[in-house]
Amino acid sequence: MLKINKALKVSIFHRFLFLGLVIPFLFNTTKVVAEAHRIQQPTQEMRVEVKEIDQRALILRDYFAKFNSPLQAHAMDFIDAADTYQLDWKLIPAITGVESTFGKFVPGGTDPNFTSHNGWGWGVYGTQAIYFKSWREGIFTVAEGLKKNYIDKGLTTPFTINPKYAASKAWGGHVEFFLRDLNEFAASYNHFSMEAATPAADKLPVIHANVENKTAGISAKLALRIP
Structure with a gap:
């Protein structure tokens, strides 16, 4: 029974460790993608031509x-x-x-x-x-x-x-x-x-x-x- 509990604890520990490594990576990746998307948006410029009145x-x-x-x-x-x-x-x-x-x-x-x-x-x-x-x-x-x-x-x-x-x-x-x-x-x-x-x-x-x-x-x- 002791061996089973130890194995269970190790398994749970590994899962938390995995989630602890993967979740921050996902958030960082999402942020990078969002930043890239924002940067790639074309900038709209309004140009007003001023013509001198003849x-x-x-x-x-x-x-x-x-x-x-x-x-x-x-x-x-x-x-x-x-x-x-x-x-x-x-x-x-x-x-x-x-x-x-x-x-x-x-x-x-x-x-x-x-x-x-x-x-x-x-x-x-x-x-x-x-x-x-x-x-x-x-x-x-x-x-x-x-x-x-x-x-x-x-x-x-x-x-x-x-x-x-x-x-x-x-x-x-x-x-x-x-x-x-x-x-x-x-x-x-x-x-x-x-x-x-x-x-x-x-x-x-x-x-x-x-x-x-x-x-x-x-x-x-x-x-x-x-x-």
């Missing part, structure tokens, strides 16, 4: 505001497109003024679900019109077209662009008006006082804004070479 965009935004234009929020798009295609930054806005009263009268109306984002008379003839997915897409498409089909071919002023872009001979003069008006607005612009001169209403050119029968001086067949 003074031209501020001028254009406030100029559009005079006409309650829906294009106020897209002033920077006009500047980006002009810089990309090396155009006078005032040219496309001036054309927009003639063709759609700065985006207020366009095929499809101004409802975001139906608007054509086409404030330049592109492809507008009869009841048909070119539809752009966004104002930005329209601005850049028109900028590229003006650069490749007009400016690069020596047609650099509203009057030289006129015969190819529009059927009305008065179109060039109307575009020139807005170019001068915007240029004067820019010269007198003070963003802090917001006291830029406003042109007399009786000096504004007459713009036909009937969208259903919209011509506004534009001839899509001449501008886009539609057969």
Whole structure:
């Protein structure tokens, strides 16, 4: 009986010894695995790009505001497109003024679900019109077209662009008006006082804004070479 008790005690002692060695090892292993897992987690960084506001965009935004234009929020798009295609930054806005009263009268109306984002008379003839997915897409498409089909071919002023872009001979003069008006607005612009001169209403050119029968001086067949 004594031998059995001794054997039992030895067995119990060995078991406790085993547990005493194994349990700390397991805890240490778990800790190491947890540390390794924590270290391997990728670090997420938030990057905020700060872009300096272009003074031209501020001028254009406030100029559009005079006409309650829906294009106020897209002033920077006009500047980006002009810089990309090396155009006078005032040219496309001036054309927009003639063709759609700065985006207020366009095929499809101004409802975001139906608007054509086409404030330049592109492809507008009869009841048909070119539809752009966004104002930005329209601005850049028109900028590229003006650069490749007009400016690069020596047609650099509203009057030289006129015969190819529009059927009305008065179109060039109307575009020139807005170019001068915007240029004067820019010269007198003070963003802090917001006291830029406003042109007399009786000096504004007459713009036909009937969208259903919209011509506004534009001839899509001449501008886009539609057969």
